[in-house]
Amino acid sequence: MSRVPNPYRPGFNVPPPAFVGRDGVLASVREALDVAALDGRTPRPLILTGTRGVSKTVALGEASALAAERLGWPAVHVEVRPRRPFTPLLLERLEAVRLDLEHTTQPSRRGTRVTGGKVSASALGVGAELTIERGGEARGPADPIGQALDATMRVAMREGAGLVLTLDEAQLATRDELAAFTAVLQEHMGADWPLVVIVAGLPSLRDPNRSVTYLERGEWQELGLLDPADARRALIDPAAEAGRPLDDAAADLLVEASGGYPYAVQLYGHHAWRASASSSRITVTHARKALDAARRELEEGLYVARWNDASAREQEYLVAVAALIVRTGEATGPQVAAELGKAQTQVSYLRDRLLKKGTLYTEGPRLLFLTPGMAEWVSGR
Structure with missing residues (x-):
């Protein structure tokens, strides 16, 4: 089978094949x-x-x-x-x-x-x-x-x-x-x-x-995360135009894993395309292989970079956020302060710094890691 160029473009400052959600x-x-x-x-x-x-x-x-x-x-x-x-x-x-x-x-x-x-x-x-x-x-x-x-x-x-x-x-x-x-x-x-x-x-x-x-x-x-519909378009459209359609179930899996983070959308699509090199379609099997490959790449790249960019105090805050998310499914400012055994006013500056750096973001009262899967990685350190 002749090689078809990968239509996904993970990387910073690289235009995606479909500029959606903006x-x-x-x-x-x-x-x-x-x-x-x-x-x-x-x-x-x-x-x-x-x-x-x-x-x-x-x-x-x-x-x-x-x-x-x-x-x-x-x-x-x-x-x-x-x-x-x-x-x-x-x-x-x-x-x-x-x-x-x-x-x-x-x-x-x-x-x-x-x-x-x-x-x-x-x-x-x-x-x-x-x-x-x-x-x-x-x-x-x-x-x-x-x-x-x-x-x-x-x-x-x-x-x-x-x-x-x-x-x-x-x-x-x-x-x-x-x-x-x-x-x-x-x-x-x-x-x-x-x-x-x-x-x-x-x-x-x-x-x-x-x-x-x-x-x-x-x-x-x-500019924030893509909503599920836009993330789906960013995955499905390039594959269809390149002649190797993405199955609905595979798209669902990749959309959920990406969390709507544009870089991750491209990264997961890129690895799904590579995994399906000998097929005419991208299936759930290919998507699952893509999840493993993309997560390894995230761990070695973005997770480490953002962890190293945090000060020792900020890292303590990230560990508390990650522990709460893994243990209870969510983390809020007051909960993180309690996890650290501090008053909220004592650690609010750490929250603000991490939000400005883009390591964390807020969704209502909840604190979340911008990069999908990072909470589990931090918690497992």
């Missing part, structure tokens, strides 16, 4: 593009938060793809690195886009054309034209980010384009650098740049000690 995010991106292209003004930023493995980076890529497909706009993507400023990379990529736009000789190929004070735009087949009153030539900004962004936007508008700017792993940026970046955006809101800014980061991005005013006024969306 309709709200994509709708917000489309709205922001329409505001920039059709209304002729800069929309407020879109801020995506969520734990690792819930497709934040993929969502940024989808946003850039939408801008390119619908409007022909370029994108600037910057990923913040630990203990490194992101400004130099931002300046470099803005300059690259500016130079590319300056060499564009066919502005008519773009979905939005800016000529003088007039913008004509077309999105989703709906044409619109409006006039934007712009003031006199603004004085060039004094800071490097402002200079680079101003220069890029002027060329973009002259060449009939806008820009999508995405900033990933924003929780790693220093507050001062993030504030400097957003100050430029705020300063030029009145310039009506066709600029869509999308920022992504862990839940700690909401930390009051790190927040900046401009982002606080943005549109915040939290």
